[in-house]
Amino acid sequence: MPSLIDLTLEGRKVAHHGPWPRVVVDASVWTFAASELAHGRWSLLGLWGEPETVHMAIMEGQSAGIAVVSLECPERRFPSVGKHHPPALRLERTIHDLFGLSAEGAPDLRPWLDHNRWGVRFPLGDRIDALPTTAPYRFLAAEGDGLHQIAVGPVHAGIIEPGHFRFTASGETVVRLEQRLGYVHKGIDGLMAGASLERGAQLAGRVSGDSTVAYAYAFSRAAEIALDLAVPDRAMFLRALLAELERLANHLGDIGAICNDASFALMHAHCGILRESVLRAAGAAFGHRLMRDIIVPGGVSRDIGKDGPETIQSTLDNIRLRFPALVELYDNTASLQDRTVDTGTLKPPLARQYAAGGYVGRASGRSFDARRTLTYPPYDSLRFDVPVLNEGDVNARVWIRIREVEQSLSLIDQILSRLPEGPTRNEVPLGGQVREGMAIVEGFRGDILVWLRLRNGLIERCHMRDPSWFQWPLLEAVIENNIVADFPLCNKSFNCSYSGHDL
Amino acid sequence: MRKLLFESVFRQPLTERAPSPDDAAMAELATVVGRAARRRLGRSLSIREVDAGSCNGCELEIHALNNAYYDVERFGLRFVASPRHADVLMVTGPVTRNMHEALERTYHATPNPKWVVAVGDCARDGGCFAGSYAVAGGVSEVVPVDLHIPGCPPTPIAMLRGLLSLLERADARSTTP
Numbered sequence: 001m002p003s004l005i006d007l008t009l010e011g012r013k014v015a016h017h018g019p020w021p022r023v024v025v026d027a028s029v030w031t032f033a034a035s036e037l038a039h040g041r042w043s044l045l046g047l048w049g050e051p052e053t054v055h056m057a058i059m060e061g062q063s064a065g066i067a068v069v070s071l072e073c074p075e076r077r078f079p080s081v082g083k084h085h086p087p088a089l090r091l092e093r094t095i096h097d098l099f100g101l102s103a104e105g106a107p108d109l110r111p112w113l114d115h116n117r118w119g120v121r122f123p124l125g126d127r128i129d130a131l132p133t134t135a136p137y138r139f140l141a142a143e144g145d146g147l148h149q150i151a152v153g154p155v156h157a158g159i160i161e162p163g164h165f166r167f168t169a170s171g172e173t174v175v176r177l178e179q180r181l182g183y184v185h186k187g188i189d190g191l192m193a194g195a196s197l198e199r200g201a202q203l204a205g206r207v208s209g210d211s212t213v214a215y216a217y218a219f220s221r222a223a224e225i226a227l228d229l230a231v232p233d234r235a236m237f238l239r240a241l242l243a244e245l246e247r248l249a250n251h252l253g254d255i256g257a258i259c260n261d262a263s264f265a266l267m268h269a270h271c272g273i274l275r276e277s278v279l280r281a282a283g284a285a286f287g288h289r290l291m292r293d294i295i296v297p298g299g300v301s302r303d304i305g306k307d308g309p310e311t312i313q314s315t316l317d318n319i320r321l322r323f324p325a326l327v328e329l330y331d332n333t334a335s336l337q338d339r340t341v342d343t344g345t346l347k348p349p350l351a352r353q354y355a356a357g358g359y360v361g362r363a364s365g366r367s368f369d370a371r372r373t374l375t376y377p378p379y380d381s382l383r384f385d386v387p388v389l390n391e392g393d394v395n396a397r398v399w400i401r402i403r404e405v406e407q408s409l410s411l412i413d414q415i416l417s418r419l420p421e422g423p424t425r426n427e428v429p430l431g432g433q434v435r436e437g438m439a440i441v442e443g444f445r446g447d448i449l450v451w452l453r454l455r456n457g458l459i460e461r462c463h464m465r466d467p468s469w470f471q472w473p474l475l476e477a478v479i480e481n482n483i484v485a486d487f488p489l490c491n492k493s494f495n496c497s498y499s500g501h502d503l
Numbered sequence: 504m505r506k507l508l509f510e511s512v513f514r515q516p517l518t519e520r521a522p523s524p525d526d527a528a529m530a531e532l533a534t535v536v537g538r539a540a541r542r543r544l545g546r547s548l549s550i551r552e553v554d555a556g557s558c559n560g561c562e563l564e565i566h567a568l569n570n571a572y573y574d575v576e577r578f579g580l581r582f583v584a585s586p587r588h589a590d591v592l593m594v595t596g597p598v599t600r601n602m603h604e605a606l607e608r609t610y611h612a613t614p615n616p617k618w619v620v621a622v623g624d625c626a627r628d629g630g631c632f633a634g635s636y637a638v639a640g641g642v643s644e645v646v647p648v649d650l651h652i653p654g655c656p657p658t659p660i661a662m663l664r665g666l667l668s669l670l671e672r673a674d675a676r677s678t679t680p
Contacts, residue, residue, distance in 0.1 A: 117600040157584035187637035209560025272570035
């Protein structure tokens with residue numbers, strides 16, 4: 001059985017790509033990689049396009065070795081990966097929508113992000129005019145006696161992002177759910193092309209607002225790797241502090257919101273208070289409640305305020321005081337457990353196949369956490385556990401979050417007690433002519449991948465892959481045979497990003 | 504659960520005093536909110552939130568308005584599930600071309616009298632996404648906007664100020680003949 005390293009020897013290695021190799025391969029090696037993915041020996045981390053090239057990031061299961069394989073396709077065609085490995089399907093439809101490159105042999109040729117509203121087709125490839133008329137989107141069929149459809153969205157009932165869900169139900173039981181996304185597609189890949197690093201970081205921080213820190217972190221790391229730029233120690237620790245505060249705030253909010261979707265408002269109210277306390281501490285320490293635009297290539301744009309560490313510490317103390325009672329409340333309320341246990345179960349093989357990151361993967365036996373598996377500083381010198389469960393239900397996803405709240409509290413303690421003195425930002429060099437870098441950072445939702453190519457200091461191509469790409473399809477799978485009324489609960493326990501996915 | 508509820512009875516409330524209405528926002532509204540509003544609606548507004556393309560940052564802070572610190576319902580401001588029940592549309596994001604029609608339809612589904620509050624820097628002119636092939640622009644490109652609350656995202660306090668000035672205005676107009 002060939003390893004990923006053998007594969008990279010098959011192709012032409014690209015210079016100035018870090019930290020993992022990128023090789024240009026031919027169609028047979030590309031197809032071989034697709035079949036290895038299908039056999040579950042490797043995981044798909046990303047699949048993205050350029051006007052005449054497709055790239056695929058792959059991770060080898062055991063060694064966590066990573067490589068990017070690229071296939072040049074001047075004929076505007078490439079062998080479909082999705083044909084062998086379904087997690088690639090939506091990514092291939094996106095490549096077609098944006099660049100006009102066709103995945104040959106793909107079982108699903110419907111558009112994905114392109115709703116025929118942009119006025120153009122293939123906006124990032126060879127542009128042509130939009131279709132004169134918009135054909136209705138063909139939802140997949142479900143057949144049987146007495147089935148009915150429920151159409152939801154794009155504008156939803158709550159304060160959430162837009163997307164369309166098409167349920168086919170038999171009575172109360174969901175037979176099939178199909179998502180239609182792309183409503184918040186802003187064309188960020190297109191805006192990135194030709195942008196400066198400064199603007200790139202600003203855009204990256206606005207891909208998904210709840211992960212603004214993690215995106216700026218991943219983008220900055222990718223740029224620093226491309227430019228071979230070191231970051232001051234103090235900035236390194238401050239970045240981890242920002243990332244853990246973001247994780248803490250989001251997990252606290254989610255735990256409450258999941259309970260709220262089971263109509264248990266008390267948890268929601270109390271978790272909301274704790275979440276607010278984290279945002280206020282972040283606002284006091286860094287001048288912005290969501291900590292936006294603070295991580296930049298080269299370091300951080302502002303140091304923590306003078307009273308910042310103390311404010312954060314007292315916030316943590318309060319959470320430590322209040323949170324255990326809420327965990328106990330969650331654990332001891334039978335009516336709530338009745339809703340979350342055994343609901344929306346994601347089987348471990350499916351989580352593995354889709355390389356599902358974050359709490360979705362870790363609640364279904366997949367132990368991947370970029371902070372541990374692909375460790376990056378300062379996490380390599382901090383102590384923390386990666387909680388993993390195998391049940392895969394809503395309850396397990398709540399518990400992973402609870403455990404991660406505890407881990408983040410401990411990580412923040414460690415960071416504050418070891419925060420080195422010194423500068424917080426290094427000058428960003430212009431760099432050589434062409435430099436490429438890739439980074440994978442653990443956001444609260446899962447691993448965020450950023451790949452970029454710089455030319456003379458400007459961004460030529462930047463691709464950002466949200467963890468939601470590999471979580472959304474799984475939500476379709478877990479809702480099957482659950483009742484319609486449990487959908488909000490399942491959906492919130494996944495809490496996928498629409499904006500991060502639609503980009 | 505009983506212990507937690509019991510403790511809450513004796514704890515000081517977390518809810519904070521209301522901020523003063525935003526003067527700039529007041530002026531912006533002067534021409535918009537008529538006495539009809541007061542007569543028809545009383546001192547209360549139902550709000551439908553529409554994400555027309557935001558990064559979800561604004562949604563997080565709109566959510567915060569409902570937490571115990573800001574407790575927006577004490578002012579008679581309530582988030583509702585349908586545009587049919589709404590007096591105010593709070594719209595976030597640069598309006599993407601893919602959301603253009605959905606926003607328009609939501610607007611038309613909202614009964615008169617109605618107001619549109621555009622929330623966040625992107626909602627004014629598309630913000631850092633302006634110029635993209637996939638972005639139509641600010642909210643006013645698609646539906647008439649009565650009030651804009653700036654920020655990336657605006658803090659809950661800034662949003663509360665904006666919404667209160669909407670109420671104040673409706674109130675003041677109703678008492679002057």
